[in-house]
Amino acid sequence: MFACFKTELEAFSLDVNLWLPAKGVTALFGHSGSGKTTLLRCIAGLHQAKGDLKINGECWQSAGFFLPVHKRPLAYVFQEASLFPHLSVRRNLEYGYRRVPEGERQVTFEQAVAWLGLGEMLTRMPDKLSGGERQRVAIARALLTSPRLLLMDEPLSALDHNSKQEIMPYLERLHEVLSIPVLYVTHSPEEVARLADHLVVLDAGRVVASGELSETLASLDLPVKLGENAGVVLKATVSELDDEWHLCCASFPGGELWLPNEGFQLDQPIRLRVLARDVSVALSKHEDQSMLNVLPAVVESVSENDRPGAVMVKLDLNAAEGEALGCTSMLARLTARSVDKLQLVPGKSAWVQVKSVAVLE
Amino acid sequence: MFACFKTELEAFSLDVNLWLPAKGVTALFGHSGSGKTTLLRCIAGLHQAKGDLKINGECWQSAGFFLPVHKRPLAYVFQEASLFPHLSVRRNLEYGYRRVPEGERQVTFEQAVAWLGLGEMLTRMPDKLSGGERQRVAIARALLTSPRLLLMDEPLSALDHNSKQEIMPYLERLHEVLSIPVLYVTHSPEEVARLADHLVVLDAGRVVASGELSETLASLDLPVKLGENAGVVLKATVSELDDEWHLCCASFPGGELWLPNEGFQLDQPIRLRVLARDVSVALSKHEDQSMLNVLPAVVESVSENDRPGAVMVKLDLNAAEGEALGCTSMLARLTARSVDKLQLVPGKSAWVQVKSVAVLE
Amino acid sequence: MEFDWQPVWLTLKLAGFTTLTLMFIGTPIAWWLARTSHWLKQPVAAVVALPLVLPPTVLGFYLLLLLGPQGVVGQITQSLGLGTLPFTFAGLVVASVFYSLPFVVQPLQNAFEAMGERMLEVAATLRASPWDRFMTVAVPLARPGFMTAAVLAFAHTIGEFGVVLMIGGNIPGETKVLSVAIYDHVETLEYDQAHLLAGGMLLFSFVILLTLYLINGRLNKGVR
Amino acid sequence: MEFDWQPVWLTLKLAGFTTLTLMFIGTPIAWWLARTSHWLKQPVAAVVALPLVLPPTVLGFYLLLLLGPQGVVGQITQSLGLGTLPFTFAGLVVASVFYSLPFVVQPLQNAFEAMGERMLEVAATLRASPWDRFMTVAVPLARPGFMTAAVLAFAHTIGEFGVVLMIGGNIPGETKVLSVAIYDHVETLEYDQAHLLAGGMLLFSFVILLTLYLINGRLNKGVR
Amino acid sequence: EQVLVAVAANFTSVMRQLVPPFEQQSGHRVKVSYGSTGKLYAQIQNGAPFELFLAADTLRPQKALREGLAVSDSGFTYAFGRLALWSAKAGLFDQSSGAEYLKQNEYPRLAIANPKTAPYGKAALEFLQQVDVWQDVKTRVVRGDSIAQTFQFVATGNAQLGFVALSQIRGWQGGQGSLWIPAAKEVPSIEQQAVLLHAGADNPAAIAFHAYLKSDQAKGIIKAAGYGVVDK
C-alpha cells in the first residue's frame, strides 16, 4: 500500500508519503490536530487531495484519476458518532452489508452482532443508545462491508476497559479472517502495543516515524514520547506448558519468558510485549523473589529518558549465552541513581528481571 | 452532596442513591450502557427523573421542587462534541463566561485558554477543528463558568496521551482552585487512579460500589475488574530531596518510597499510587539490583485474582518494624507459582520491591 | 340543486399533478442549490423565488404571452406538434408549477443544507453510489422538508386562482377548478353556494392535512 | 407620464409590516409546534396551513364578512373604538398576515425541529435561561429557516393580490398596492405601463433577493 | 372636497379621461377604486367607504337601492356597453363578413367573458344562442373572468377571436385586427348604471360628479370611447 498526499487546510497542511504493508494493523499515532483524521479522509477519498494511492497493486488515485468513495472497497469507522439517525440499529448494520455482493461477504450478520454484543439493541434507534453502544454499532457496520482496507479513527475511545478487552481480540483476528490492512488511529499506547504491527507517527501533517512496531518501539530516539509505554515486542514460540500453575513458557532467540497461559498450544507463535517500566536490572541472579523471568543480558546502551533522573537502558539478551549475535533487546527504565549505583555501562553483564509480560495476539 | 434518582428509559432503569463528598473528584465508573451519562443528566437537570438532589446543603431537586438547569451553578462537559457550530471558538468560550456575574468568576478567560492550549484557534469555527481540539474547547468553556459542581462525561477520551498529560494537572488543580466537587465519567483506570478521590461504580443502573478511592482500590473483592490497574494509594509527605539524581523521598506511616522529584518541596503532602502489577516480593533484601524501593512487610492475605494462575497478595508494611499497627498495605500481583515457591502465607515476613511509583497530585 | 363534482375532481387532479411535478423538478434544483458553491447559486436561488412577487393574474398574463402562439415557448411547443398550452390541463399544470416552485425549492434546500455532509460521507464509505445515498440517506433525512414542500405546493395549488383563471380559460371539466367555481359564486352574489363550497373545501383540506401531519408525527418517532 | 410612486411605497410598507408581524406571530407558533407533544399539535399545524387552500379573493371575501361592520371581529373592533379594519392599511396587514402565515410557520418549524435538543441543553448548562438560549442558540441555528420564511412572506405579500384587492378596495394611496396597480394596467390594456411596472418589480425583487442570499451565504461561511 | 368612486373595471380608461376635466372645472378631487362589479358590490355591502358606484350592469345598482345602500332615485344609466367580435389577426373578416365567419366555425378557440360574472359574457352567450352557433362552439369557448381577460385572450392570439367590448378595441393601441360589430338590434347592449351611495349623500363632490356624468361633456367622452349613451 502506497499513499502520498498533499493538501492545505487553512492553517494546516498535510504532506505525507507512506509505504505501508499490505497486511496487518498499522497504528496512526500523533498529537491532537496532527492530521490523522485528515489522512484517513484522504485515503477514503472523502477529502480530495492531490496525491497517489495504491492498495495491493490497485490504483485508487493518481494524477488525473480518482476512484469515487463508494467504489473503494474500504470501511471507515468515524471518530464521532455516525449512525444513520433514521434507521434502527439493524437497518444501520444492514446498510453496508446489503450493498456488498453476496459472494464477497466474509463476515455474516450474526457474527458481527455477536462479536460486538449487539443482540439486544437491534430494534432500537440510535438516539436511544449510550455513547459506547453507538460506537460498537458503528464498528460492526463497518466490518459487515467485508472491506479490503479498514480505516478506524479512534474506534475504542468511547468504550470502557472491559468492552475494549472484549472487542480487541476480534479486531486482532480481523486481519487474519479478512487478511486486510487496517489503519488504526489511536491515542492509546496500550492499543498500539496490543493491536499494531506497524506504527506511523504524524506530527503537524508530516510523517516523523514509520516502521515495524517492534523496531519503532525499541528505538531509543523515537520522537513520540511513548512514556510509560515504551518497550519491546518479541516474536516467540510456546515451548512448554505448565498446567498446574496456568503458565506457559515462550522461547525466542536469546531466551525464554514465562507467562500466564491463556489457552495456548505448544509451538504456537505468539507476540509478546515487555514494557521498559516493567523491567528491572540486577547484577546477580536472585532465586528468593517472586519474579519468574530473570534473564542474563549485556548492557548495550544507556540514554537519557524523557524526564530528568530517569534513564532508558537497552540490553542485549542473547549475547550473554554466547549465541549468534541476534536482535533481541530489552528496554529497562531505571532511575539514574540505580544506573550509577550498579555501574551499568555498555558491555556490562547483568540480569534482566521482568515483572510482567503481555501477549499481543 | 446527596443524590437519589429513579427513572425508566424503555429497556433501562436507573435507581441510585448516593452520598458524595462535597469536595474532590469522584470517578464514575461502569460498563458501556450502565447509566453513567443518564445519571449525570439527572444531576444536571437535563433529564427530569423522580428524586432528590442536594449539593452543599442547597436543594436542587426534591418532591415538588425542580431547579431549572440554567439556575444550577454547574458545568457539564458532554460525551460528544457539543460546541455551538455558529460561534467561533472565542465566542463559544465566552458564552458561559459572560453569563456568570463578574464577582463569581474564579477562572479568567486567559487562564482557560492557556491551560487548554487554545491560543491559536480562537478565531476558528468548530467545524475546522480536529476531534481533540473540539474537546479541549468544550472543557475550557465549562471551566469558564466557574461552576460549583463540575460534571465531566469522558472529557479526555478523544485526547492523545500528551494532551491528557498536559490537561490532567489542571483538572487536578481545579478542585483546589475552585474547591468544588467534580463528577468524572471515565473508562480509563489510569484516569481514575490519577484524578479521583472517590469512586462510584455503576452497573445496570445500580450503584455497586462507592467509597474513598484508596479503600475501594485496595479492596480485593471489588467487583469492577480494575485488572492491570489494581493498586493502593498512599498519603505521604516529602521528607528528603536528592537533587543530584532528581529524586525525593516520601514518608508515610509504615515506610518511605523514593520517586522522581517533580519539583516538590520538603514537607509537601503528596498522594502516591502503587499498582499491584509493579510490586514484586522477595524473601531477602537484595542490594545489587535497580529497584530503589525495597520495604519490609508481612503477608496479610492471599487471594485468587481475576485470572487463573495469578494471585493478589496483600502485605502490611509497618508491622515489620514493630510500629503501631497501622493501615498501610501494599498489593502485589504475582503468579501462583511464585507464591507457592516463596511460601507466601499470611503472617510471613517478606520484602516488597516496588518498581515504580506514581504521584497523584 | 345537483352538486357539481367536476371542479372538485379537477382541482384535486391539478393539485396532485402539480405537486408531483414540482417534487420532481424542485428536488434536483434544491439539491443543487444546497450543495453547490458555483457563482450562479445565489442568482438561480433568487430567480426561483421571483414568480412569487408578481400578482397571479399578471403572471398569468405573461405566461399567456409566452406560451401563446406568438410567444417563444408557444412557437416551440407548436413546432413540436404539441399545439399551445393555454386553455389545456397541461397548461394549468405548467403555470401552477411555475407559480409554486419557490414553495417547494426553499424548504427542500433548507432541509438538504441542514443535513450536513457527514451522513452522506458515511453512506459513501458503505458503498452507496451518489444516487443510492441520495435516495436512502438524503431523502429520508430531509423528510420534514419534503413534507412541508408538498403541503405548501398542494394547498397553494388548490387555492391558486389568478394564474389558473388566466391560463385556463375556465372551461368546465377541463380548466374550471374549485377556486374558480367559488369565486364565481361570490361574484354573482350566490353566497350560499360559496359558503357551501368554501366550507367543504376547508373541512376536506383540514382532514387531509391532519391525517398527513399525524402520519408524519408517527413516522418521526417510530422505527422504520 | 409622471410615474406614480405611491403604490411602490405602499407595497414595500405593506410587505415590510406584514413580514415583521409574521415573524413575531409565526416564531412562537413554530417553536411551540416544534417542541410540544400536546395532542393539539397536529390540529393546530393543520389549521395554520388552511388559509392556503382558499382562493385569495374568497379568503378576502370571508375576511371582509368577518372584519366588516356586521362581522364578529368587526363588532369587537368597533366596540373598542377602533372602527372596522377593511379598507384601511391595518386591515391589509391583518389579511396578509393571515394569508402568508403558513409560509412562515412551516420553514421555521422545520428549522426548529432539525436543530435537536443538544445545543439547547448545552446552553442551559452554560447558564442561559430559556429565553436567552432561544435568542442566542435557537434563532441563530434556525437562520436558514428565518431567511426562507422572510423571503416567502415578503415576496408573497408583494405579489399578493386577491386578498388585498378584496379587503383593501383598491383605494389610491391607502390600499392600492403595486400588484393591484399592475393588474389595473393589464385590465385596461395599458400593456406598456404593465410591462414597465412588472419589469421594474421583477428587477427590484431580484436585486433584493440576490443581496439577501449573498449576505446569507457569506454569513454561513464567516465567523460571527 | 374629495370623492371616492368605485368603478367597474371595464370603464377604467374612460374614467381616466373623465376625471381631469371635472377636477378642473369643479375644484373637487376624485379618487377612483377599480374592480369587478361583483367584488365592489360585496365591498359596499361590508362597509367600503365608496361614495359613488359605477357598475357594469343594472342588477347591482338596483340591489343596492333595494337594500338601502344607495340614495334612492340616484340610479341612472351612464353608458351602454357594446359587444363586438374581434380578432387580433387582420384580414380574417370585416364588418360585412363577420357573421359569416362566426358561423363557418373554422377557429379553434372563441373567447367570451364568463356569462355568470360579466354582463358582456351574458350578452355574448345570448347572441351565440340566438344565431344558433352556441351548440357548435360550446366546447371551444374559453371564458375570461372579466371582459378585460377576454380581451387578453384574443390580443395574445391564444384565442383566434372573441366577443369583447367595443370600447376596448377603440382604446387598443396594437394592430388593426379584424372587427365585426353586430347591429344594435341583433345584440343587446349592456346597460351600465351608477348610484350615489349613502357615504356620499352629503358630499358635494360626490353629488357634483354624479351630476357631471349626465353632462354632455361627459357623454361626449363616453361615446368617443365606444360606449353608447342615453340620448335625451
Ligand SMILES: Nc1ncnc2c1ncn2[C@@H]1O[C@H](COP(=O)(O)OP(=O)(O)OP(=O)(O)O)[C@@H](O)[C@H]1O
Ligand atoms: N475542514 C477543515 N478546515 C480547516 N482546518 C481543518 C479542517 N479540519 C481539520 N482542520 C485542522 O487540521 C488539523 C488536523 O486535523 P485532524 O482532524 O486531521 O487532526 P487529528 O490528528 O485527527 O486530531 P485529533 O486527534 O484531535 O482528532 C487541525 O489543526 C485542525 O484544526
Ligand SMILES: Nc1ncnc2c1ncn2[C@@H]1O[C@H](COP(=O)(O)OP(=O)(O)OP(=O)(O)O)[C@@H](O)[C@H]1O
Ligand atoms: N433516550 C433514551 N431512551 C431509551 N434508552 C436510553 C436512552 N438513552 C440511553 N438509553 C439506554 O440507557 C442505558 C444507559 O445509557 P447511558 O447513556 O447512561 O450509558 P453510559 O453508562 O453513559 O454508557 P457509555 O459509557 O457507553 O456512554 C443504555 O442501555 C442505553 O441504551
Ligand code: MOO
Ligand atoms: O367591468 Mo366588469 O364588472 O369586470 O365586467
Ligand SMILES: [Mg+2]
Ligand atoms: Mg481526529
Ligand SMILES: [Mg+2]
Ligand atoms: Mg455515556
